[in-house]
Amino acid sequence: MASPSASAHIAQESDPIIAPGHSLGSVTEKISSVVLTKEFRPGWLAGFALCAGLVMVLAISIGWLLIRGVGIWGVNIPVGWGFAIINFVWWIGIGHAGTLISAILLLLNQEWRTSINRFAEAMTIFAVMCAGMFPLLHVGRPWFAYWMLPHPNTYALWQQFRSPLQWDVFAVSTYATVSMLFWYVGLIPDLATLRDRAKNVFAKYIFAFLSLGWRGSSRHWFRYETAYLLLAGLSTPLVVSVHTVVSFDFAVGIIPGWHATIFPPYFVAGAIYSGFAMVLTLAIPIRKFFKMEDLITSRHLDNMAKVMLATGLIVGYGYFMEAFMAWYSGNDYERYLLFKNRMQGPYSPFYWALIFCNVIAIQALWSKKVRRSPVALFILSIIVNIGMWLERFVIVVTSLHADFLPSSWGMYYPTIWDVALYLGTIGFFLMMMFLFVRFVPMISIFEVRMLLEQKKEKEAAS
């Protein structure tokens, strides 16, 4: 499709994907040395400890939840879907960038994806793990969660196949499986490199086991390329389907503010938007900390910022269409929800904060200077992460807390356990990222090498 563009090639000379001066050996050395060392840097240890501490918070809040039940959360009638759904949607949205970068950008021949796909995929998997926790815990008795899967049984159990919540089970579990496979398949050649370079016998055994006997023969490469391309093709529809199904969770309901046909595309755009924001939030400190600026260049930042701007504008379009259609519908409930409740009601500060974060702040990305400034981008990416969380909060809470019948209205306040569980998942996510960057090559070694070689060939040809 949008193949390596002619104009991009011109830009590439002055603005490379890989900084000049790298050879095949130096790339391998640079990336694998982070993994193949005995040393644990103090910065890494401190960060890891902090996140592990938050994981303790997670363990405690899950433990208490299992002892006391979901009553410890703020959910009640009328707001039965509180933080659990908000955080589920937030995390699953973040988990969209990985597959988009790995699969869709691969199919689009966008070679700049090479330096960021590995950790974007890792991030996806960890984010989906965090997302999965919420509905599992929200069912109240997670040990019966397998009831959601169709299976032969003698107790007349039949899943509700008309419910998007049931589709969620299939969509998310498929997504998690395919993302995992995709990540692992892409890792195999690099694991073999680590196996060959590892000095420590223990590490050598582990990498040898994981690299499935990869010897780098041309037959291996041929099979690998085929499998990878097929997996990319398979996971492309998943990028769209998962968040579409998530949007159906809301849109097939008839509550004002939920029942909007724009939901599927605007949720998908929002997912990619928040996913790229999270990639930036992680990539900017990582490239600084591990001195990877010559592999994750300002060109990467620029491109990711552009994707963020484009998807952010689609999200803004979604907000605008919601509001316009609420007015245009002529329906009193829709109009009340948007203009009286969301914009002026008790939760209106959240609504306006969300508009600021997701619509106004990102307009700065029109400027090339901002797109290439790591500090500015980092701040913006955090703002977008917050904005996307607020979006889900506003959608879930404002529509439920005041629907058709004023006598059944009520407020929603999260409890300390809601917050603790949420913080705990953030800790879990970051802890996994810390482990990942330390024990797995965070940038695809062989793909960067291939890119270098292709560049050399191109230069030789011209």
Place this chain on the structure above:
Amino acid sequence: MKLAMKLHDQAKTLGLLLFLVILNSLSFGATMHGGEPSAKSDLWVSFLIAYVFWFHIAAGGLAFLMIQYLTGGAWGVMGRRVFEATSSTLPVFAILLVAMVTFGVPNLYEWARPEAAHDVILQKKSAYLNVPAFTIRGVIYFVVWIALSFLLVKLGASTSGAESEGPHSRKKCAVLSGPGMVLYGLTMTFASIDWVMSLEPHWYSSLYGALFVAGQLLSALAFTIVVLAVLSRKQDIAKFLGKRHFHDYGKLLLAFVMLWAYLSFSQYLIIWSGNLAEEVPYYLKRLQGGWEKLAITLIIAHFALPFLILLSRDLKRQPFLLLLVAVFILFMRFCEVLFLVRPAVTTSLSLSALLSDLFAVAIMGVCWIFIFLFIFQKRSPLPFEDPTFAEAVAHGRH
């Protein structure tokens, strides 16, 4: 002397354009004056169907012109002249809209008729749905679109200048295209609401604009493929248009077929499952009186069939086969426009209405294609002078 010749040429072009457009509007106008009121509105519906069908190709061309500047793929360089020519035909649609606003609005739209004053819901939206607002918005849309296409064609022409100036102008076009796409998205959404969605003024769907745009891009893409495939039969052009260019276009076609299906299905599923009295009549109308046949045709032939066919890599790399698929998709685009517009007015599928719609599409099509070819032939069919042209050609050779 040269200047005089040029002016003469331009005057001739302009005269011809005006003549065609006037002929076009007159032929509709003439048939529409006199006759039964219902027959009159029937003819206006045919006019609207033809208008939307051809407008899709022209306005979609404008969108692709901007998209190719923003993404900078090799496929975009190859299609640039087609996009420029199709988007240059937008003034024709502005003139046709004048004809519609002057004679057609009450015939077409319930909200513009006197009985709307007694409709509670329509009263609530009368601030938007009224003839002056409709007219003003129409003016705004066309000012935006024509200005964008004019500027992009003009700036694009200067990419053909000196080598040193080239990339600079492409960059200027890209800078304009970013905000241009935002404006395009917003104006096209409201145009879709005004012209088509408000045919059923009680009904609403916030996805409608996106669906309209997706269909529009698909139309423009199919048309571009047709033009490029025909061009590739000429010896002197064929050496520039490689198999991979068609492969890329085929992939894009597949992507937009899927996007259209995705959006159509999402809208349907949400409205079906909600089953609300204010929304579901839209689909109920379209699932009875013979329209259900058209609905099923759309699922099979607008989605399933092209989807399966376009999965083939070999097919996408053969210009002639891709051309056949593109022509078929253009026909399905007509069917979709028919599906969106016709059932709003005509409760059951009738042959006479169908024939009148096809006839309208054909008449307007002949005029429009003539104008398009006239504009297209004035310049080289491929942008040879584009600074990225050589690289785009090289891309096609794999």
